[in-house]
Amino acid sequence: MKSFSDGVENLRRVLDLGRQHWLLGAGASFESGIPLMYPLTARVKHLLDGADLTIFQATMSDLPDDAHVEHTLSHLGDLIALAERSKSKTAHLSGNDVSLDQLIATYHAIVRAIALTVRYGYRSATAEALEEIGKHDSPVVEVAAHVDFVKQVFSGRINLEPRSQVGFITTNYDTLLEDALAIERRVALDGFSGGAIAYWDGKSIDPAIKSSSREHRVLKLHGSVDWFRDSNAGLLRIRYGVKYLADLSGTLIYPQATKYLETQKDPFAKIFDCFRRTLQSSESHLLAIVGYSFGDNHINSEIEQALANKTNKTVIVAFSRENGNGEDTEVCETLKRWLDNEKFGSRVYVATNKALYHGRFRVNDPSTTADLKWWTFSGMTKFLESGVVA
Known part of the structure; x- marks a missing residue:
């Protein structure tokens, strides 16, 4: 060359x-109109509530600072596997024992939030433009x-x-x-x-x-x-x-x-x-x-x-x-x-x-x-x- x-x-x-x-x-x-991993992570966090949000945040706190939602799913998948093998049907997360059922529920809630966001699109706010949230009747993709x-x-x-x-x-x-x-x-x-x-x-x-x-x-x-x-x-x-x-x-x-x-x-x-x-x-x-x-x-x-x-x-x-x-x-x-x-x-x-x-x-x-x-x-x-x- x-x-x-x-x-x-x-x-x-x-x-x-x-x-x-x-x-x-x-x-x-x-x-x-489909967000990259870090905006997608922020959007998923916004869509979660209750115990699902608590476990999502606890999982993120256990991971490196540059982790995103796919890493969270991986970590939860590992915790689910550990809980399935344990006698107590729990896994340890950020100082607490979390039940297998709750880990699975949070995993599914995250998947649901990702699916909604990717199906209909999402653009986070910038200095030049407002946030755009895609919905069933008004997708942005x-x-x-x-x-x-x-x-x-x-x-x-x-x-x-x-x-x-x-x-x-x-x-x-x-x-x-x-x-x-x-x-x-x-x-x-x-x-x-x-x-x-x-x-x-x-x-x-x-x-x-x-x-x-x-x-x-x-x-x-x-x-x-x-x-x-x-x-x-x-x-x-x-x-x-x-x-x-x-x-x-x-x-x-x-x-x-x-x-x-x-x-x-x-x-x-x-x-x-x-x-x-x-x-x-x-x-x-x-x-x-x-x-x-x-x-x-x-x-x-x-x-x-x-x-x-x-x-x-x-x-x-x-x-x-x-x-x-x-x-x-x-x-x-x-x-x-x-x-x-x-x-x-x-x-x-x-x-x-x-x-x-x-x-x-x-x-x-x-x-x-x-x-x-x-x-x-x-x-x-x-x-x-x-x-x-x-």
Whole structure:
């Protein structure tokens, strides 16, 4: 990579690979009206009351200062497991013994609050705008940014349609990606079979099963606001607004970070198996990452193990904001480790708000000193459309 323009041209060629998967994190949905983890945590806290709020606050006080609501669910999941094994059916939390029933009730209350917030959207107040709270009759979630993204992946500059195998991976609970695919007359294969209400069989997401050029696997690593575990019917994908299957505490989101419980059974066992097999590619393959903060060590580990395999030909392109302020910024520790790796660093590109990285090489855009916008979801979409770094 001799220059910034040379690096951009290399990046465009990589984004032209016929076999590719896109990993979308929370930042990809932020512009659409779905909060990031810390505003979501604050919103969940606001929606809780009574014993649920007390236990939520006690759990947060037991965790590091930078913990958010997913960490809270993980910790509560661990406490539930301890309480189930104990003779007293209690677990110790912040100096008190809490009953198994109350721990479960709080866990479900948090899930219910997350589901409501993600379904209908939420924007916290800023210096420029008032707080926006999405409701059933007045949601704030918008799909336009995801529709633009889907359009550019398939019909923009990279135009892969006749020869492509394109799939999607997301840590998000929302349905924006699936909705955008449908709006663009494409089929999202998510492991469910049926119509507005569908049942889980896991077949459609299996990489070994051939799909058509307009069918695209969507691996939702942390579940979804329209997934519901019913005690009689099993795992379902449901539509909103029906009287039956209406208890949002049954929403299936976020497998616990310890990964010892939920990821050992479907749907997450199947989803992570398909994720792992997707990454293990002996053919040229792109994994493009946008809106993801690299905060899930389990996901990072799966990617890193795949890259380290001698026969693997996956290339990483990560669109990511650098940490720090002013001139003193750098990529996150995970990306830094990947870029510096002697075995696979040459297969890692990182496009940030400050520069373009390829392995151990870093180049700045000589035409501007302003932050580059291609690290954002909409900025990346515009780059796909025009090939120009804004």
